[in-house]
Amino acid sequence: MNMAEVIMNxxxxxIIQFLMVHDKGTVKEIKSKLSDVPTPSLYRHVKVLAExxxxxxxxxxxxxxxxxxxxxxxxxxxxxxxxxxxxxxxxLMSICTAFAKYFASGYADPRKDMFMxxxxxxxxxxxxxxxxLKEINELAMxxxxxxxxxxGSPRQVTLISSPVN
Numbered sequence: 001m002n003m004a005e006v007i008m009n010x011x012x013x014x015i016i017q018f019l020m021v022h023d024k025g026t027v028k029e030i031k032s033k034l035s036d037v038p039t040p041s042l043y044r045h046v047k048v049l050a051e052x053x054x055x056x057x058x059x060x061x062x063x064x065x066x067x068x069x070x071x072x073x074x075x076x077x078x079x080x081x082x083x084x085x086x087x088x089x090x091x092l093m094s095i096c097t098a099f100a101k102y103f104a105s106g107y108a109d110p111r112k113d114m115f116m117x118x119x120x121x122x123x124x125x126x127x128x129x130x131x132x133l134k135e136i137n138e139l140a141m142x143x144x145x146x147x148x149x150x151x152g153s154p155r156q157v158t159l160i161s162s163p164v165n
Contacts, residue, residue: 004090006052011037011045021145024058024072053077
């Protein structure tokens with residue numbers, strides 16, 4: 001499994017987001033924020049992230065004869081050398097696959113699900129674009145940090161930037 005396949009899974013992305021917001025966490029703490037994910041599934045996803053060194057054990061808590069791992073992100077694991085663009089292409093294919101599954105499910109309701117796709121071209125200097133990305137990141141972090149609420153559903157938002165020829 002290449003790195004793009006590891007991190008493009010929606011549940012694993014949410015685990016990564018949890019650790020970005022909270023710095024560290026146990027599976028139990030992560031479960032409190034990802035309550036819609038079955039516990040065995042959550043453990044499998046944490047295992048995949050750990051086996052691929054995306055997350056590492058920062059410390060261990062001894063609790064009545066058992067050991068509880070406290071995880072944190074491994075920042076160097078998320079830096080991907082991608083000169084041939086293969087990781088980006090795999091990531092894009094993963095997004096396409098998720099949309100194909102959604103529309104093939106028989107339950108697709110884009111209006112009810114607030115499906116959105118937008119594209120625009122921005123004419124910005126590198127500095128202006130960095131500020132734009134910083135603002136988007138701040139806004140995203142505000143909502144990523146939000147406590148789950150009754151009736152809330154997971155929604156994936158993907159921002160892709162590419163040069164225009």
